[in-house]
Amino acid sequence: xxxxxxxxxxxxxxxxxxxxxxxxxxxxxxxxxxxxxxxxxxxxxxxxxxxxxxxxxxxxxxxxxxxxxxxxxxxxxxxxxxxxxxxxxxxxxxxxxxxxxxxxxxxxxxxxxxxxxx
Amino acid sequence: xxxxxxxxxxxxxxxxxxxxxxxxxxxxxxxxxxxxxxxxxxxxxxxxxxxxxxxxxxxxxxxxxxxxxxxxxxxxxxxxxxxxxxxxxxxxxxxxxxxxxxxxxxxxxxxx
Numbered sequence: 001x002x003x004x005x006x007x008x009x010x011x012x013x014x015x016x017x018x019x020x021x022x023x024x025x026x027x028x029x030x031x032x033x034x035x036x037x038x039x040x041x042x043x044x045x046x047x048x049x050x051x052x053x054x055x056x057x058x059x060x061x062x063x064x065x066x067x068x069x070x071x072x073x074x075x076x077x078x079x080x081x082x083x084x085x086x087x088x089x090x091x092x093x094x095x096x097x098x099x100x101x102x103x104x105x106x107x108x109x110x111x112x113x114x115x116x117x118x
Numbered sequence: 119x120x121x122x123x124x125x126x127x128x129x130x131x132x133x134x135x136x137x138x139x140x141x142x143x144x145x146x147x148x149x150x151x152x153x154x155x156x157x158x159x160x161x162x163x164x165x166x167x168x169x170x171x172x173x174x175x176x177x178x179x180x181x182x183x184x185x186x187x188x189x190x191x192x193x194x195x196x197x198x199x200x201x202x203x204x205x206x207x208x209x210x211x212x213x214x215x216x217x218x219x220x221x222x223x224x225x226x227x228x229x230x
Contacts, residue, residue, distance in 0.1 A: 041210075041222065042206070042221060042222035043161075043206070045217045075171070106151050106166055107163065111160050112159075
């Protein structure tokens, strides 16, 4: 597609339920990132996928969070047993090249999934 | 600990005024980027600066990367209501990290 697509755009869930958030990156972009944006907290890194390499999971806040990327394209972020503190906007981004060779390239972000845990 | 400190956090000005937003750190960055985010949307890349002392201009926006590559600024001349949004700086810490580190952002409101 022309841009990064995320679904759903909004999700309200009950505390303790599992949720799945989907990201469809720009075709051909080898790098995919998940960030979380909470009110007043900026963007918090969660996980990074680059090609066939093992993902960098160093930002995942707990073992309730997991993500996978199938076929080097679509990614799913799963949050198990959701808690109220998980409420945030979850942003996915993709980029064409490895970040350390970013040059003039940047991330292309999706519009995010607003997750509300009640 | 916030690696990138942005100031001011909030800024409300009248159309036609000039403004500067700052992004500071005690760490050295390989490069810095500026993004603009509107409500309900993801951040959109404005510029990347990679060389210490570099200045880039994008119409009425001027971006500067500090000589020591620890800080950056965004200056907007003759602000317009369309400039309203959340401005985020983000950088790659020197050392090859693959993850962008973001500041908390500056929320700019330009009143007509």
